[in-house]
Amino acid sequence: MLEKLQALEERFLEIEKSISDPELVTKDQKKWKELTKEHSDLQGTIEKYKEYKKVCQSYEEAQEIISSQTDDDLVELAKEEINELENDKLKLEEELKVLLLPKDPNDSKNxxxxxxxxxxxxxxxxxxxxxxxxxxxxxxxxxxxxxxxxxxxxxxxxxxxxxxxxxxxxxxxxxxxxxxxxxxxxxxxxxxxxxxxxxxxxxxxxxxxxxxxxxxNANDLRVDRFCSSGPGGQSVNTTQSAVRITHLPTGITVSCQDEKSQHKNKDKAMRVLRARLVEKYEEEQxxxxxxxxxxxxxxxxxxxxxxxxxxxxxxxxxxxxxxxxxxxxxxxxxxxxxxxxxxxxxxxxxxxxxxx
CATH class of the missing domain: 3.30.70.1660 (Alpha-Beta Plaits)
Structure with missing residues (x-):
């Protein structure tokens, strides 16, 4: 776990250096945005790792006091601190394990x-x-x-x-x-x-x-246009603004009729079709x-x-x-x-x- 965290911290610092380079912002906006997102995704883990390292350092210092000091009061205080630090250390280790779990690439999406x-x-x-x-x-x-x-x-x-x-x-x-x-x-x-x-x-x-x-592929789509309907199937629009899109290779069909504009209905239907197709391909894999x-x-x-x-x-x-x-x-x-x-x-x- 510590090796993974060390590697992530090095990657984090490397990204930090890259995104602060004004030349990258000017020349490659796409790359800069990708790195900015990766930096943001890593930030929580790195902050928690820094907190963990700080606790580990305090723990070592307290142990040093116990092994080297002759002052009973100082030793007693160090022992009390070690008990607290051990609990903090275990808690942070569990939190870091969770943060290191594989991320769902879709988590940030709508x-x-x-x-x-x-x-x-x-x-x-x-x-x-x-x-x-x-x-x-x-x-x-x-x-x-x-x-x-x-x-x-x-x-x-x-x-x-x-x-x-x-x-x-x-x-x-x-x-x-x-x-x-x-x-x-x-x-x-x-x-x-x-x-x-x-x-x-x-x-x-x-x-x-x-x-x-x-x-x-546009050739894989059949687009049907029809009048939108309201409750009970009654027609609420005399123009053919409703859209039904069928993806012929998979048979997936998506309809949309909430907008008065055929163009807007088609755009909305395509958003749903894309999501369903990706889901289908992922399930097949x-x-x-x-x-x-x-x-x-x-x-x-x-x-x-x-x-x-x-x-x-x-x-x-x-x-x-x-x-x-x-x-x-x-x-x-x-x-x-x-x-x-x-x-x-x-x-x-x-x-x-x-x-x-």
């Missing part, structure tokens, strides 16, 4: 989120709307921007399906764990007998990719990842779930980590940090086991 009502009809669609609002409120609390790319609502304000992008530094790193089946248990407003119903929705979270991340993805998203059946939202008990349970919180209203209001932090910790512990 996310494209797709929510679909699944088992439960209208009640599932209403719950899909609740979860969409939950993510919007969470994004707002982080200072991130949300933009709807495509949506289909039913007659009572429920969401059949919605695709939206959340733009903000680290959005993917915190929302990637939301992929899967979300289950709701509550009494529907239409239920006269007061019985609790169970419904499900599926959530997929994809990192948004740049044009350079995937090459799309790593079958293990593909199996994990399938087990996360599943089919939307009531028996499959990553999280349950129980309204009568004001309870939210994340089944992957066995976490139960009795603050449903707060979570639906966007207070997701506690769940997200627990999921990140569990993921890091799992990765540390594999490294060890």
């Amino acid at each position: 996310v494209i989120v797709e929510i679909r009502g699944s088992a439960g009809g209208d009640e599932a669609a209403l719950f899909a709307n609740d979860i969409f609002k939950m993510y919007c409120r969470y994004a707002e609390s982080k200072g991130w921007k949300t933009e709807v790319l495509n949506s289909h609502y039913n007659d009572i304000g429920g969401i059949k399906e919605i695709t939206f992008v959340i733009e903000g530094e680290g959005a993917y790193s915190r929302l990637k764990y939301e992929s899967g089946v979300h289950r709701v248990q509550r009494i529907p407003s239409t239920e006269s007998g007061g019985r609790i119903h169970t419904s499900t929705i599926t959530v997929a979270v994809l990192p948004e990719v740049e044009d350079v991340d995937v090459e799309i 790593a079958s293990e990842l593909a199996d994990e993805r399938k087990s996360q998203v599943g089919t939307g059946d009531r028996s499959e779930r990553i999280r349950t939202y129980n309204f009568p008990q004001s309870r939210v349970t994340d089944h992957r980590i066995g976490l139960t919180l009795h603050k449903l209203d707060g979570i639906l209001a966007g207070e997701l940090d506690q769940i997200v932090e627990e999921l990140i910790t569990a993921d890091q512990l799992e990765k540390m086991k594999k490294v060890e």
Whole structure:
């Protein structure tokens, strides 16, 4: 671990020297931006390493006092300091192990989120709307921007399906764990007998990719144009502004109708298509990842779930980590940090086991 940290510190200092060179800024902006980002990514680890080295130095000094001093009071103080420093040293070593774990290259990217009502009809669609609002409120609390790319609502304000992008530094790193089946248990407003119903929705979270991340041949695309529709399928636009793009080699189809402009709808559809294609290619390259993805998203059946939202008990349970919180209203209001932090910790512990 110390060898890795030493190498990273040397790399950090090397980058620091490069990005402070005004000639690089002038001649190669792209390279300068890449180095600046790498410098920023390393900064937290290097600062923690410096803190660790400082503790190690203090520890050695305290040991020197114990072995060389004859003053009992000084020796006693040094022993007390050593106990504290040992605890600090162990804590910092654990933190550094986490910081040295392989980074997900997508963590700093924006996310494209797709929510679909699944088992439960209208009640599932209403719950899909609740979860969409939950993510919007969470994004707002982080200072991130949300933009709807495509949506289909039913007659009572429920969401059949919605695709939206959340733009903000680290959005993917915190929302990637939301992929899967979300289950709701509550009494529907239409239920006269007061019985609790169970419904499900599926959530997929994809990192948004740049044009350079995937090459799309225009000849591989079929673009269909049609009139956009509102709740219940009624036409809300007499012009053919809605766009459906089919990627012929893979059969992936993406639609967008939320904008009045055909051009804007096509741009939005291409953003989603790029993300889905990258995901598909990555899954093909790593079958293990593909199996994990399938087990996360599943089919939307009531028996499959990553999280349950129980309204009568004001309870939210994340089944992957066995976490139960009795603050449903707060979570639906966007207070997701506690769940997200627990999921990140569990993921890091799992990765540390594999490294060890």
